[in-house]
Amino acid sequence: MEMRARLRQVPLDLSAAWAIARKDMIIYYLRPNIIVSGILFPLFMFLAFAIGTIGGSAPPTGGTSEIAQLGALIPGLLAITVLFSASSIEPVSIPIERRMKTFDRLISAPISLQALVLGESISGTLYSVGIALIPLVIGVLFFGNQILSPVVLLLALFLSSLCFSSMGTLVASYPTENVGEVMSILNLIRFPLIFLSGVFIPLSSLPGWGQAVAFFSPLTYTSDLIRFGYNGASHISPILDILVLAAFIIGFQAFGNYLYRKFNE
Amino acid sequence: MPVPAIEVQSLSKRYGQIQALDSVSFSVPEGETFGYLGPNGAGKTTTIRILTGITLPTGGTARIFGHDIIRETIESRRHMGIVHETSNVYDDLTAWQNLIFTAELYHVERAGRDEWAKELLETFDLFARKDDLAHGFSKGMKRRLTLAMGLINHPRLLFMDEPTSGLDVQSNLIIRRVIRELAGEGVTVFLTTHNIEEANLTCDRVAIIDHGKIAAIDSPERLKKTIQSVQSVEVGFDRQVPEIKDGLMNIPTVNEVRKEGDKIRFFTEDPSAVLPAIIAYAEREHLRVLSLTTCGPSLEDVFIRLTGLDTENDRRPLWK
Structure with a gap:
């Protein structure tokens, strides 16, 4: 496509991406498997760590009272909430749409594959930001969490949500009509990330190899940026966190675009 | 252009x-x-x-x-x-x-x-x-x-x-x-x-x-013309006549006879030659002809012929 035609297509693609995202919001946000994967799972994960913390079996997370200890877990809960909720929509919606043949409708429309991948990712992003606001507000109201930089925190939530929804869209490119198959692949990626990204276990407490691996995980930068938004402390650097998350987004989107094209051939 | x-x-x-x-x-x-x-x-x-x-x-x-x-x-x-x-x-x-x-x-x-x-x-x-x-x-x-x-x-x-x-x-x-x-x-x-x-x-x-x-x-019409040999005469009698098959088999120029519902279809290259033989047969067997239609080749005939389904499936004559 020549450059002028490409530029003409950009607003059309953005508008179509938004239409796809809205369609997903109406159809998939309240699906039981998305609620389980996107909301209940991070909640249970948090409770497991919370019980461990109160019982004294988990590493100290700062604070003196049990309430303060739980409050200190909220940034970690936010990070895994974003990871699980953002990456839960497309691995469910896309295999279902393949099975119902509505996916053919999307890939035969006069839009680019980028628009399709972006549209699918936007629905996961907005879902995740909405869900993440729940623990955030609970933390402020009931656990006395202070937010030093709300703008950075919101930016962290948005960038991380887009990053993990792009990852979910990428994994959902696997050409199957079976939701379980995609979720299995996704969980193979998501679960190790929780333990290798400084979410509940600080990076400084990880062994050397663990710290090295953590730098390849987008969740590390999510967790670091969220903590910076809360208390101004960053193990890496907020600027670097933002740049790396942006790089992951671009990488997931581009690779997703490639795989959807490849699997379609 | x-x-x-x-x-x-x-x-x-x-x-x-x-x-x-x-x-x-x-x-x-x-x-x-x-x-x-x-x-x-x-x-x-x-x-x-x-x-x-x-x-x-x-x-x-x-x-x-x-x-x-x-x-x-x-x-x-x-x-x-x-x-x-x-x-x-x-x-x-x-x-x-x-x-x-x-x-x-x-x-x-x-x-x-x-x-x-x-x-x-x-x-x-x-x-x-x-x-x-x-x-x-x-x-x-x-x-x-x-x-x-x-x-x-x-x-x-x-x-x-x-x-x-x-x-x-x-x-x-x-x-x-x-x-x-x-x-x-x-x-x-x-x-x-x-x-x-x-x-x-x-x-x-x-x-x-x-x-x-x-x-x-x-x-569709030009395709049908390419297989003019697949013409047919469709006859409806006033009663079921399975026992007439021997007589029907001997009508000259009939390539194939098929029972289709309550009618019998005679495939032929020359329907006009078949009609008198059918009427004569009906008179001899005391049958009343309720309907009699000559049919050109249908698009389905063309389709069957071109895709070779006639050699694979039920183009075998029923009685011949």
């Missing part, structure tokens, strides 16, 4: 060891209703998937209104509407939401969009159910909604994959009427169907595809 709506040259598609399409070439001028017939697995859906840019060919070219479907996919798709083989509507959206979502995917301008959507729902007898989820729709209603969605962008070219397969009479009638009206408005229709009579009635030309190759392309 006007640009054809579809121009396909040496189109091929291979899936591993299977040659789904083998150097297929044809051209469809704008405004034509073009039927694409073939048995299951002949390559019909593969052709549509390539022409709509869903699947890439392994060889050859396809152009939609002059735009290469591979290099100018989006531009090619702007002109087309697609009615997929399955009624792929969103069950969890209402009829109205399905239409508007498709309009947004196809960049239909807001001005006039809602009026056109309303008109389409009325045309397909769905307006009263516009706010109902498609989940509760019957098969025919979903099919009609699929067709309405295919028309939301005012396409110049409409791809229809088995549009009336397995539908109720009401839906069939509505869809056939719309196809006729589209043809009247100059819309090009590319139609795949198993219903040969439907192709015979609605298509200007048909292509018969078998094992990934085009076996014939022409108008």
